[in-house]
Amino acid sequence: MNSLRYLHLAFGLVSLLVGLIMAWPLFNQSGPVDFSAVSATMAIFIGLLNLQQFNNTNQANLTSQLSGLVLLISSLVPLAALLLNPAIDELLPFAIGLSVAAVCALSVSTLRQQWPRRTKKPATSKGSRKRKSSRPGKTTPAADSGREQGQVKWFNASKGFGFISRDQGGDVFVHFRAIRGEGHRVLIEGQSVSFTVEEREKGLQAEDVDILS
Known part of the structure; x- marks a missing residue:
């Protein structure tokens, strides 16, 4: 103009x-x-x-x-x-x-x-192209960041709690409510599991426990 x-x-x-x-x-x-x-x-x-x-x-x-x-x-x-x-x-x-x-x-x-003006398209990041979809069921430790692996050291089915031996060393307390599933869940000694560790009032506790084998 x-x-x-x-x-x-x-x-x-x-x-x-x-x-x-x-x-x-x-x-x-x-x-x-x-x-x-x-x-x-x-x-x-x-x-x-x-x-x-x-x-x-x-x-x-x-x-x-x-x-x-x-x-x-x-x-x-x-x-x-x-x-x-x-x-x-x-x-x-x-x-x-x-x-x-x-x-x-x-x-x-x-x-x-x-003359038509060219408009720049907003650049899409790689993270937006590859969005991870959450699927129900078992997940591997590679898919969940911050998860650990271990084996059930012992578990009292009647009382609903036990301990898991961590692969990196040490034991962590586990309650049946932290096990994936419904109803009264139990663990068997020697089972391989993946889990996350949270700090509770009584110390470290396993959460979101997933049975691998």
């Missing part, structure tokens, strides 16, 4: 200058108003209109299209005015080049506005 604003400024000044040049001889002559006076007035009007568009920074879609139309007309008015005034024939190549440049600049600016 800034390119359109500066084009309005440039061609507004040119149209205003051409209109003033054509209107200058009219102040020194008397008689009916001819076509050159109308062309001069139109050039001045178009120049002022372009200068007003330069000050308009907030343009909606429809206003932008009207702005482009005004810019196109303003590029053709100086050409028509110079063609009708034989007194300034030396400026004719400049007027033609200016009009062609205006049409090209307007086309380039319109294409830039209509």
Whole structure:
């Protein structure tokens, strides 16, 4: 949009200058108003209109299209005015080049506005692609971080508690409620189990006990 604003400024000044040049001889002559006076007035009007568009920074879609139309007309008015005034024939190549440049600049600016902008897709992390789904049943120690392995040292089925010998050394207390399953669960001496260790009031205790074999 800034390119359109500066084009309005440039061609507004040119149209205003051409209109003033054509209107200058009219102040020194008397008689009916001819076509050159109308062309001069139109050039001045178009120049002022372009200068007003330069000050308009907030343009909606429809206003932008009207702005482009005004810019196109303003590029053709100086050409028509110079063609009708034989007194300034030396400026004719400049007027033609200016009009062609205006049409090209307007086309380039319109294409830039209509060109689709590329939007960057948010990068997905590897962790979001590989989401681990929790499945019911037995889990291996590799799948559960922080789990340990051990063997049942002894377990009192009637009282519902016992001890597990940890592979890394030492024993840990286990209660039947910490064993996976339903009802009154029991462990058998020598069974391989996996579990987590939690700190309780009476010391370390095995939790989430899973029977491996």
